[in-house]
Amino acid sequence: MSALAAVFQNLNPVLDRELRQRSRSARSIVMMSLLLTALAGVLYIAHLAMTDNNQFGDPLSAISTGTGAVMYEWVLFAELALLLLIIPGISASAISGERDRQTLVTLQVTLMGRVSIFFGKVAASSAFVLLLLIASTPLLAVPFLVGGVGLGRILMGFVVTLCTGVIYATLGVACSAVFRRTQTATLLTYVMVFAAVAGSIVVLVVLAVIQTAQGDFTDPSRVSLYANPFVGVADAAGELNRGFDFPGPFSAIKQSMWGEQLDGGTSGVVPNWATALIVQAAIAGAWVVAALRRLRLPQREVD
Amino acid sequence: MSLDPGGPGSDGMTTVTELEQLVVDADPIIQARGLTKRYGNLTALNEFTLDIPRGSIYGIIGPNGAGKSTAFSILATLLKPTSGTARVCGADPTKAPRSVRKHMGYMPDVMGVYERLTVAEYLQFHAAAYKVPRTDWPELVHGLLQLVDLDVKADALVDRLSRGMKQRLSLARAMVHDPDLLILDEPASGLDPRARIEFRELLVALQEMGKTVLISSHILAELQRMCTDIAVIEAGNLLAAGSPKAILEQLGNGRRVKVTFEDRSVEEFSVTDLADQAALLRRLVMNNDREVVEFTEVATDLEGLFLQITQGIVQ
Numbered sequence: 001m002s003a004l005a006a007v008f009q010n011l012n013p014v015l016d017r018e019l020r021q022r023s024r025s026a027r028s029i030v031m032m033s034l035l036l037t038a039l040a041g042v043l044y045i046a047h048l049a050m051t052d053n054n055q056f057g058d059p060l061s062a063i064s065t066g067t068g069a070v071m072y073e074w075v076l077f078a079e080l081a082l083l084l085l086i087i088p089g090i091s092a093s094a095i096s097g098e099r100d101r102q103t104l105v106t107l108q109v110t111l112m113g114r115v116s117i118f119f120g121k122v123a124a125s126s127a128f129v130l131l132l133l134i135a136s137t138p139l140l141a142v143p144f145l146v147g148g149v150g151l152g153r154i155l156m157g158f159v160v161t162l163c164t165g166v167i168y169a170t171l172g173v174a175c176s177a178v179f180r181r182t183q184t185a186t187l188l189t190y191v192m193v194f195a196a197v198a199g200s201i202v203v204l205v206v207l208a209v210i211q212t213a214q215g216d217f218t219d220p221s222r223v224s225l226y227a228n229p230f231v232g233v234a235d236a237a238g239e240l241n242r243g244f245d246f247p248g249p250f251s252a253i254k255q256s257m258w259g260e261q262l263d264g265g266t267s268g269v270v271p272n273w274a275t276a277l278i279v280q281a282a283i284a285g286a287w288v289v290a291a292l293r294r295l296r297l298p299q300r301e302v303d
Numbered sequence: 304m305s306l307d308p309g310g311p312g313s314d315g316m317t318t319v320t321e322l323e324q325l326v327v328d329a330d331p332i333i334q335a336r337g338l339t340k341r342y343g344n345l346t347a348l349n350e351f352t353l354d355i356p357r358g359s360i361y362g363i364i365g366p367n368g369a370g371k372s373t374a375f376s377i378l379a380t381l382l383k384p385t386s387g388t389a390r391v392c393g394a395d396p397t398k399a400p401r402s403v404r405k406h407m408g409y410m411p412d413v414m415g416v417y418e419r420l421t422v423a424e425y426l427q428f429h430a431a432a433y434k435v436p437r438t439d440w441p442e443l444v445h446g447l448l449q450l451v452d453l454d455v456k457a458d459a460l461v462d463r464l465s466r467g468m469k470q471r472l473s474l475a476r477a478m479v480h481d482p483d484l485l486i487l488d489e490p491a492s493g494l495d496p497r498a499r500i501e502f503r504e505l506l507v508a509l510q511e512m513g514k515t516v517l518i519s520s521h522i523l524a525e526l527q528r529m530c531t532d533i534a535v536i537e538a539g540n541l542l543a544a545g546s547p548k549a550i551l552e553q554l555g556n557g558r559r560v561k562v563t564f565e566d567r568s569v570e571e572f573s574v575t576d577l578a579d580q581a582a583l584l585r586r587l588v589m590n591n592d593r594e595v596v597e598f599t600e601v602a603t604d605l606e607g608l609f610l611q612i613t614q615g616i617v618q
Contacts (some may be wrong), residue, residue: 013431017417017424024419102415106476109379109409110432111401298383298397301342302376 011223013112014120019127028128031090032135035082039075039139046074047146050246067248068148069239073248075139076157076237077230083165084197085231088189091125091172095295096182099303116294118127118194118288122166129148133158157250159238160273162278164229168193171284177291180303193229196280200228222257231257232276330393331513332357332484333378338371338387340539347373349539351387355517355532357483360510362530363519364609369386370539371519372412375488378517379409392484408477412489422472425456425481426540434479447475449507467498474505485509487518491525503529504548523609537613547608562587563597571601 007015021027050067095118098104107117140158143149171192176185207220225231230253238250240259247255258272270278331354338351348370355361363371376382378391380400388395394402417425426444435443448454451471456464464472470490477485487506491499506516507529520526526533527547534544543550558574560583574580580600587595 009437013428016431017420017428020424021417021419098415101417102411102413103417104415105381105411106409106415106429106473107432109381109404109407110429111404111434111480112432113401297400298377298380300383302372302382 012120012123014107014117015123015127016122018124022124022128031086032132035132036135036139037138038082039079042078043071043075043139043142046071062229066148068143068146069251070148070246070248071146072140072143072149072154072157073237073250075136075143076161076233077249078094079133079136080161080164080230083132083161084193085136086132087125087129087165087168088172088186088193090128091121091169092176092178092186092189093182094121094125094173095291096176096179096185099180104303108297110296114292114297118173118177118291118295121176123168125169125173126166128160129221130168133162133165133230153237153239156273157233160233160236160277163277164233167277167280167284168229171287174284174287174291177294178287192283196227196229196283200224200226200231224259226272226274226276226279229280232273232280235272235276265276325604330357331355332392333517334390335374335378336388338374338377338384338389340370340377340382341385346539348377348384350616351536351541352537352542353541354532355515357515358510358513359531360506360516360518360529362526363517363536364523364526364533365519365536366613368538369536371536372488373539374536375409375486375517375519379407379486380404405480406482407484407486407584408480408482410473410477410485410490411489412492414473415521416460416464416469418460420461421458422453422461422464425461425472426475429476430479433481447478450478450508451475452501465498467494467501470494470498470502471505474502478509482514484517487516489519491520501524534611535612541596542612550608559601561599561601562599565594565596568593596598 047067050070093100095104098107104295108114112120137158140154144151144154168189172185172189175189175192176182179185179188203224204220204222207224211218211220230250234250234253234257238248238252238254240251333353333355334350335353338348339346340348350372351370363374365371373382377384378389378396380391380396380403385398389397391403392406394406397462413527417428420428423444426447427440430440430443433435444457445454445458448457451474453468453471453475456468461469461472474485474487474490477487491502494502503525509516510531511530518526518530530547532544532546533550535542535550558576558580560572560574560580562572563569572583574583584595584598587598
């Protein structure tokens with residue numbers, strides 16, 4: 001038996017079943033098609049914008065060093081944004097959906113533990129995120145061919161985006177375990193995604209206002225921004241001090257986060273993207289604990 | 304007595320292993336002692352005490368909200384009782400739920416199905432969840448589907464099956480790990496008469512295979528036909544338990560007689576026992592007002608028994 005066959009034979013039963021069901025679902029294909037169409041559109045618009053810039057803007061801007069990088073950042077930015085919209089939809093019904101279909105009880109009375117059930121669901125949602133990312137790699141390869149962005153940077157962006165997707169998929173599955181109703185779980189997951197994206201910026205603004213009111217005109221602490229999913233990916237996919245007129249979105253975020261630091265904020269042992277992932281994983285981890293408590297049997301009340 | 308624990312006593316004497324097995328067999332497969340479940344002011348189950356012998360088909364009957372599903376949920380390791388203890392297949396469902404699940408198959412009152420999964424895949428999934436070795440799956444799935452008469456539907460999608468087929472599939476699912484005990488919560492609800500008869504025959508076949516079946520149902524006639532023992536429960540309280548005959552005797556006032564008089568009027572009387580029945584007949588015959596033309600004992604069925612015992616209390 002090959003190693004790969006052995007892996008598939010010992011797959012978590014929940015993951016195995018979910019993969020089987022998802023591969024037969026038209027919804028997955030439609031979702032993937034829509035994502036790829038949207039990303040292709042973003043790639044085309046970014047290309048047009050950069051071409052126009054080169055024609056009518058600074059004619060000395062080298063298309064080989066600027067265009068590809070900006071196109072890459074916009075495609076990845078759009079992909080992350082779309083993933084953050086898609087992931088609650090695919091993950092927040094993982095366990096509450098089983099409750100709705102009355103299949104959770106029959107699963108819970110098997111010899112699969114709650115940890116195995118929970119992480120089987122997380123793995124299934126994460127596998128779909130991975131599939132979406134892999135499906136979009138040809139679009140990410142276009143900027144590489146245009147030039148201006150290295151393979152290492154593309155890979156780093158891919159990996160950190162995948163990790164971010166897995167964290168939010170975990171959050172969604174945890175919400176679906178904690179809340180009985182799928183609608184509540186989905187809504188709460190979207191609220192948490194919004195809180196991480198917009199709330200982290202609001203916290204920064206509030207801190208700045210408080211500091212200014214106290215006569216302190218230094219920059220406020222940007223710790224809250226590490227909870228923002230775009231910040232971690234920005235560190236992996238963006239570039240500092242590129243000197244172009246039109247930096248990509250991730251380079252702009254990276255510049256604003258760490259541009260003023262001489263070392264670009266990289267002097268610590270842990271890279272910034274890793275710190276961001278750790279902060280986000282810690283938030284999701286708290287929900288995982290609550291979810292596993294909720295799945296423990298016997299319960300005080302039947303679901 | 305042979306102390307060889309390895310094999311049967313060749314000298315005709317009972318070995319330690321056989322003795323141990325006899326003790327295990329004699330033990331009730333379910334022992335519930337004072338199980339109580341409260342939700343705030345509502346007592347869903349009150350001091351539920353019951354022994355369920357191995358190899359029996361034990362029916363629990365009671366109106367809606369009587370506490371049947373609560374009792375089943377506690378025994379099936381899903382629900383924690385407020386007080387009381389239980390042993391199911393030799394283990395405490397609250398403290399050692401995994402040990403119970405190894406030997407118990409549970410079929411809830413509503414069967415949920417997975418979309419886009421075939422009947423065979425559905426059973427394979429649960430076999431994997433019960434840690435049945437993958438090499439055993441083909442034979443296991445084939446055997447179970449044959450048992451529940453669904454072998455021709457192995458490649459059909461589960462959500463396309465009729466309700467009766469889904470119930471049979473659900474029963475097959477509960478048996479993928481070859482449990483000693485099956486806990487079936489309202490398995491016949493919503494089935495047409497033919498499906499109910501087939502399901503009943505299936506349960507009797509399972510009993511003959513040595514399984515113990517704990518079943519709840521609203522369809523009392525079904526229980527009467529297949530159950531070796533019954534328990535009647537209402538408003539969380541266990542009202543009676545044992546064989547239907549034993550319960551009638553226990554209640555004392557189980558006999559009813561129908562008397563037809565010469566004017567074709569019919570009256571029913573309750574009697575406690577045969578002597579009481581004879582006394583009633585003597586009294587009626589001696590009475591010159593109306594001549595008795597027919598005196599028959601009314602066969603008390605489970606339905607009649609149920610109506611006698613319960614009061615229609617709704618919590």
